[in-house]
Amino acid sequence: MKLDAKIPEGPLAEKWSKHKFNLKLVNPANKRKYTVIVVGTGLAGSSAAASLAELGYNVKAFCYQDSPRRAHSIAAQGGINAAKNYRNDGDSVYRLFYDTIKGGDYRAREANVYRLAEVSVNIIDQCVAQGVPFAREYGGLLDNRSFGGAQVSRTFYARGQTGQQLLLGAYSALNRQIHEGKVEMFSRHEMLDVVVVDGQAKGVVVRDMVTGEIETHAGHAVLLCTGGYGNVFYLSTNAMGCNVTAAWRAHKRGAFFGNPCFTQIHPTCIPVTGDHQSKLTLMSESLRNDGRVWVPKTKEIAAQIREGKIKASDIKEEDRDYFLERKYPSFGNLVPRDVASRNAKEMVDEGKGVGSSGVAVYLDFADAIKRLGEDAVRAKYGNLFDMYYQITDENPYKEPMRIYPAVHYTMGGLWVDYNLQTTVPGLYALGEANFSDHGANRLGASALMQGLADGYFVIPYTLGDYLATIGPKAVDASHPAFAETKKAVEERIQKLLSLKGNKTVDEYHRELGKIMWEYCGMARSEEGLKKAKKMIQDLKADFWKNAIVLGKNEEFNQSLEKAGRVADFIELGELMIDDALDRTESCGGHFRIESQTEEGEAKRDDEKYAYVAAWEYKGENQAEALHKEELKFENVKLTQRSYK
Amino acid sequence: MLSHIQTVNSKLTTANCIHMSGNMNLTLKVWRQPNNDTKGSFVNYPAQNISPDMSFLEMLDVVNEDLVKKGEDPIHFDHDCREGICGMCSLHINGRPHGPKQAITTCQLHMRSFKDDQTITIEPWRATAFPVIKDLAVDRSAFDRIQRAGGFISVNTGGVPDANAIAIPKPVADEAFNSATCIGCGACVAACKNASAMLFVSAKVSQMALLPQGQPERYKRVQAMVAQMDEEGFGSCTNTGACEAECPKEIKITNIARMNRDFFTAKFFKQEEA
Numbered sequence: 001m002k003l004d005a006k007i008p009e010g011p012l013a014e015k016w017s018k019h020k021f022n023l024k025l026v027n028p029a030n031k032r033k034y035t036v037i038v039v040g041t042g043l044a045g046s047s048a049a050a051s052l053a054e055l056g057y058n059v060k061a062f063c064y065q066d067s068p069r070r071a072h073s074i075a076a077q078g079g080i081n082a083a084k085n086y087r088n089d090g091d092s093v094y095r096l097f098y099d100t101i102k103g104g105d106y107r108a109r110e111a112n113v114y115r116l117a118e119v120s121v122n123i124i125d126q127c128v129a130q131g132v133p134f135a136r137e138y139g140g141l142l143d144n145r146s147f148g149g150a151q152v153s154r155t156f157y158a159r160g161q162t163g164q165q166l167l168l169g170a171y172s173a174l175n176r177q178i179h180e181g182k183v184e185m186f187s188r189h190e191m192l193d194v195v196v197v198d199g200q201a202k203g204v205v206v207r208d209m210v211t212g213e214i215e216t217h218a219g220h221a222v223l224l225c226t227g228g229y230g231n232v233f234y235l236s237t238n239a240m241g242c243n244v245t246a247a248w249r250a251h252k253r254g255a256f257f258g259n260p261c262f263t264q265i266h267p268t269c270i271p272v273t274g275d276h277q278s279k280l281t282l283m284s285e286s287l288r289n290d291g292r293v294w295v296p297k298t299k300e301i302a303a304q305i306r307e308g309k310i311k312a313s314d315i316k317e318e319d320r321d322y323f324l325e326r327k328y329p330s331f332g333n334l335v336p337r338d339v340a341s342r343n344a345k346e347m348v349d350e351g352k353g354v355g356s357s358g359v360a361v362y363l364d365f366a367d368a369i370k371r372l373g374e375d376a377v378r379a380k381y382g383n384l385f386d387m388y389y390q391i392t393d394e395n396p397y398k399e400p401m402r403i404y405p406a407v408h409y410t411m412g413g414l415w416v417d418y419n420l421q422t423t424v425p426g427l428y429a430l431g432e433a434n435f436s437d438h439g440a441n442r443l444g445a446s447a448l449m450q451g452l453a454d455g456y457f458v459i460p461y462t463l464g465d466y467l468a469t470i471g472p473k474a475v476d477a478s479h480p481a482f483a484e485t486k487k488a489v490e491e492r493i494q495k496l497l498s499l500k501g502n503k504t505v506d507e508y509h510r511e512l513g514k515i516m517w518e519y520c521g522m523a524r525s526e527e528g529l530k531k532a533k534k535m536i537q538d539l540k541a542d543f544w545k546n547a548i549v550l551g552k553n554e555e556f557n558q559s560l561e562k563a564g565r566v567a568d569f570i571e572l573g574e575l576m577i578d579d580a581l582d583r584t585e586s587c588g589g590h591f592r593i594e595s596q597t598e599e600g601e602a603k604r605d606d607e608k609y610a611y612v613a614a615w616e617y618k619g620e621n622q623a624e625a626l627h628k629e630e631l632k633f634e635n636v637k638l639t640q641r642s643y644k
Numbered sequence: 645m646l647s648h649i650q651t652v653n654s655k656l657t658t659a660n661c662i663h664m665s666g667n668m669n670l671t672l673k674v675w676r677q678p679n680n681d682t683k684g685s686f687v688n689y690p691a692q693n694i695s696p697d698m699s700f701l702e703m704l705d706v707v708n709e710d711l712v713k714k715g716e717d718p719i720h721f722d723h724d725c726r727e728g729i730c731g732m733c734s735l736h737i738n739g740r741p742h743g744p745k746q747a748i749t750t751c752q753l754h755m756r757s758f759k760d761d762q763t764i765t766i767e768p769w770r771a772t773a774f775p776v777i778k779d780l781a782v783d784r785s786a787f788d789r790i791q792r793a794g795g796f797i798s799v800n801t802g803g804v805p806d807a808n809a810i811a812i813p814k815p816v817a818d819e820a821f822n823s824a825t826c827i828g829c830g831a832c833v834a835a836c837k838n839a840s841a842m843l844f845v846s847a848k849v850s851q852m853a854l855l856p857q858g859q860p861e862r863y864k865r866v867q868a869m870v871a872q873m874d875e876e877g878f879g880s881c882t883n884t885g886a887c888e889a890e891c892p893k894e895i896k897i898t899n900i901a902r903m904n905r906d907f908f909t910a911k912f913f914k915q916e917e918a
């Protein structure tokens with residue numbers, strides 16, 4: 001199969017407008033004859049479901065939480081980018097495009113990224129109209145701030161809970177359509193498979209998580225808006241329920257997986273305290289606007305800190321190494337995430353880490369408090385400081401925060417073309433679930449932008465083209481593919497429930513996480529990856545023999561839910577390793593220790609690796625096939641990223 | 645804002661006083677109920693060797709992992725983000741929604757807030773409108789239905805004015821924001837002896853009533869949402885203030901006053917709009 005990204009012809013700035021004109025339209029009277037299945041109600045799913053229903057399509061929406069409002073988008077803190085140029089500081093659609101392409105280390109498609117930047121301005125308008133209470137200035141207009149990797153202030157925010165406010169906006173639009181009867185909402189439903197009829201996606205199999213009933217739902221198209229798979233690392237900033245199941249099941253039904261090894265490790269998270277740790281908490285990147293990152297200059301001083309003999313505030317100014325400011329004078333503490341994370345790891349590896357574990361660096365607000373006053377700092381970051389205090393029992397107004405990188409976001413995801421369609425016709429992927437816009441590294445405040453761009457402004461156009469092509473004929477839910485897929489799901493559940501071994505599913509998950517973090521985390525090597533591959537294969541075999549899964553299907557059964565998700569994570573883990581092995585260059589968040597510059601920065605190999613790796617599933621325990629989508633850069637010049 | 649600073653600082657001194665170093669052994673008295681059709685009861689479980697740095701839910705994870713190893717059904721509870729924002733976690737802990745500390749959710753509660761040898765009683769939210777699904781998990785879909793009845797501004801995607809077309813005075817925007825911070829957890833209902841949902845509903849009504857974008861449907865919205873609230877079987881408000889005291893997001897009861905005002909205005913003067 002040849003990958004066709006379907007990128008429209010013509011100059012970059014005109015591609016999207018021309019494409020919109022060329023897309024077929026569905027006659028307004030026919031729209032109500034179509035049913036669209038939307039799995040996931042985060043920013044991508046809610047915005048898509050609401051917008052499609054407004055157009056007149058019937059929508060069935062699903063989420064695993066008890067309410068669509070709780071999707072993981074709710075946890076986003078820092079903000080959302082848009083090229084509004086309200087500050088008159090030189091921003092433009094082109095600059096946002098350029099920053100995103102460069103930030104992604106030239107591993108994203110120009111056309112997609114340009115479109116993202118283009119529609120970003122509409123997103124803010126839409127949200128404000130819905131009543132999203134963005135931060136404002138005294139004059140009553142919207143406030144902005146700058147965010148990691150950008151030299152202009154283009155980030156809109158809502159205190160430290162931008163995600164919740166944007167999601168509540170999209171949720172309210174969704175609610176309105178549920179009220180109108182255009183969207184049928186299924187909460188506490190987990191999607192477990194896609195139904196493919198004659199090569200086209202025509203439905204899903206879901207489990208009612210309260211009763212255990214396995215249901216099939218038919219539709220003309222299926223949109224997966226199911227978020228990222230960072231929980232493959234066990235510890236991440238993702239919510240506990242975030243999973244790869246929907247995407248992975250789709251992958252097994254023919255959807256290629258794009259760049260699975262591209263994961264983002266966020267530099268500012270609260271460090272791990274012990275084995276009991278179930279998740280990690282992000283401290284918003286916006287903190288790097290005013291906080292300064294440092295470690296003690298020498299190992300000896302760091303050792304005294306670790307032993308509790310001295311406090312951070314005891315360390316004299318000349319004994320501190322503000323390593324980001326030192327190494328990257330022009331970006332300082334605002335370097336992109338991958339760079340900040342890798343540098344923190346380097347300091348810890350050199351023995352300069354702080355905190356009792358030594359696996360942390362400082363993020364210090366003393367200067368900001370001196371410059372702006374404690375009240376101003378509180379107004380900006382108060383809730384983040386509170387959160388830090390709740391977790392660590394330490395007061396960040398007095399002592400610097402301790403932070404360390406943690407898995408945060410997955411740039412990889414289902415491969416999609418310019419229309420957001422996967423390699424299975426009729427099956428689409430939106431938001432973090434697709435691979436499309438962030439290349440090898442995502443810039444801060446760009447995921448919210450992408451989720452809402454996909455849902456509000458891209459899919460309403462591109463889906464119409466497909467629907468017009470297939471026509472409004474009702475989907476035949478009695479086609480044997482529905483019953484067969486349902487049966488496969490039921491069999492897998494029974495197989496899981498028959499596992500009565502001696503190891504808990506959490507133990508497997510933790511083990512998987514350790515392998516991934518160690519060998520497929522911030523630094524990767526051929527040797528380590530090969531070792532990890534074997535370890536994961538062994539883990540998988542062991543899981544299907546010795547895991548403990550309790551209870552029955554016909555009940556609310558969190559033991560079963562977890563087991564299904566972890567089983568999928570194990571398989572995904574192996575694919576991530578394969579992908580990381582294939583890409584012997586370093587780029588963005590993917591750092592191969594064999595490929596670095598003399599200064600220890602990531603070294604790309606554009607000759608060999610300017611492609612998207614799209615993996616095709618070939619069957620149980622078979623090696624996946626790699627397809628390459630060449631990336632063509634017609635507008636930007638590929639340069640080695642430099643934030644010096 | 646200022647009161648907030650003081651809470652933070654005072655919390656810190658208290659926390660320092662009771663700071664735990666060693667691990668704890670506790671007894672959990674947990675409500676177990678297989679489903680809504682079966683009667684539930686309390687069951688005691690030991691929670692041993694608990695680190696004060698664990699969150700309350702991590703402590704439950706540890707207990708659950710032991711149960712699973714023994715082949716016993718783990719304690720079911722709702723949770724997701726584990727950072728106090730999704731509103732999915734609940735739990736009545738020693739008689740208080742979200743436990744003993746002010747202004748946080750259960751997932752943000754840490755074991756350092758408890759004492760060695762303590763017995764901790766854990767129950768689900770109790771309210772007719774929130775039926776138990778299993779153990780500690782309840783059905784809060786009534787909240788969704790109230791929002792669906794009118795908790796939105798009727799704009800379609802596209803064709804809206806520029807975001808800066810309407811200036812909103814910062815104090816108004818901030819006040820709307822304070823109401824908008826509600827996470828829909830339901831602690832207000834659980835805290836109220838009448839199981840009233842007034843705090844939750846009024847927070848949403850207020851956010852939109854304060855913003856210029858919310859004006860066109862202001863009176864229609866409040867009537868629709870209140871009608872749905874009544875239909876769901878939530879109790880009436882007798883101004884005890886328990887909701888405000890237990891709300892993890894410190895939503896103020898002034899929202900209820902604002903909603904009542906709008907509701908009566910709608911009822912007596914603007915019926916034609918409803």
Ligand SMILES: Cc1cc2nc3c(=O)[nH]c(=O)nc-3n(C[C@H](O)[C@H](O)[C@H](O)COP(=O)(O)OP(=O)(O)OC[C@H]3O[C@@H](n4cnc5c(N)ncnc54)[C@H](O)[C@@H]3O)c2cc1C
Pocket residue numbers: 039040041042043044045062063064065068070071072073074075076077078079080081162163189190191192225226227228237238239242243245246282408409430431432433444445446447448449451
């Ligand atoms: C702590 C944190 C802070 C962040 N801060 C920012 C920020 O400041 N700015 C920014 O731009 N980005 C931020 N991000 C990233 C951003 O929040 C996410 O990438 C984005 O919100 C993802 O949105 P989504 O709609 O794709 O998926 P999600 O919001 O994760 O939604 C996934 C949906 O899919 C459903 N689902 C999943 N699997 C299934 C299944 N099998 N069956 C049924 N339903 C399923 C879920 O129920 C949910 O409704 C942050 C991320 C984290 C973790």
Ligand code: SF4
Pocket residue numbers: 825826827828829830831832833843844847890891892893894895
């Ligand atoms: S008002 Fe407070 S207690 Fe009630 S649902 Fe909202 S956040 Fe929870």
Ligand code: FES
Pocket residue numbers: 722723724725726727728729730731732733749750751752
């Ligand atoms: S789990 Fe999300 S608020 Fe507690």
